[in-house]
Amino acid sequence: MLGLRESSPIDMLRQFAVYLNAKLQEGPVSGNxxxxxxxxxxxxxLFELLSGLTAWVYDITFTSDLTLDLNFSEDKPYYFGYHLSGHQLHKFGHEADYQEIRQWQNFLLMGKPGTQAEFIIPANVPFKSCYLIVNPKLLKKADFKAKNHLEAYLQELISRSGQEGPFRLLGSIDTKIGQYVETIVNNRRTDLVGRLLTEGAVIGMLASQLEAHREDQAMGTALPTDLSASELERVRDLADNIRDHIERKITLEDMAREIGLPVKKLQKGIRYLYGHSAHEFISNIRLELARELIETTDMNISEICYSIGYSSRSHFSKMFRSRYGVLPSSYKSSS
Incomplete structure (x- = not known):
């Protein structure tokens, strides 16, 4: 078991490195x-966006269960999290049983000074996850115009929960936020464009989680009444199938037939999981794949455009710019 003291994020990463006998690279506001x-x-x-806001990013597989025993400090930071792949078990010191933090589930944790909590990351399961660590004491010193609003929002979430002491809020399954986390976890670029993409995704993740947790508290976390968890799982897995055949024309009827759901249920599932129409859902998959191809291959823009199912380069460029804020040609030249 890794006994972890809650301290600065870089110090916590050092504790991980010693326990795992791993290499650690440190920068002024980052660690790897x-x-x-x-x-x-x-x-x-990990990387610090500003004083009091740090992103902690896992892309790792352990050969045996990793158990963490986290001892909470007086700072009482908030831990916003989302598992893109894999899951975790969690319990506070006063609890007998673990709670599962599922894949694609929003969650928020905060400890009580002098208490502890246990986390288990299961073995042999690729674990891709992002925690946003918000330290309200450090945030007060940050040059961040919205810091007072953020602190008030956080206090409201805690107050509305009715919980005292250690706090855990397990939200709904929300793959919309997964799009931000996917960028944070998978972005390999270290230049200015790459950093801007990651920073934008972190802010998007934080804002979306705050809003999602507020909605969960107001409305509950129930699934749509006519969609089961297993049906939503099939809709979620559809993205991988689309990527594998991205060059072809994709219709709603084809997608529905592929996963064995009526078209209306498919549309509801996509809207619930991603917050988009089916057309936007497919377009986002194409554009994300285009970004990956620009970063990882020598294909030119025209080749990428046609390989992901666009017949018009100008339309592709317009859609890419709308999503990423830069033309694909400019994105490629800066890679």
């Missing part, structure tokens, strides 16, 4: 743990 031994393989990264 590299694991490649009998404990597992992958990375744990």
């Amino acid at each position: 743990l590299l694991l490649d031994n009998n404990r597992g393989s992958g990375t744990i990264k």
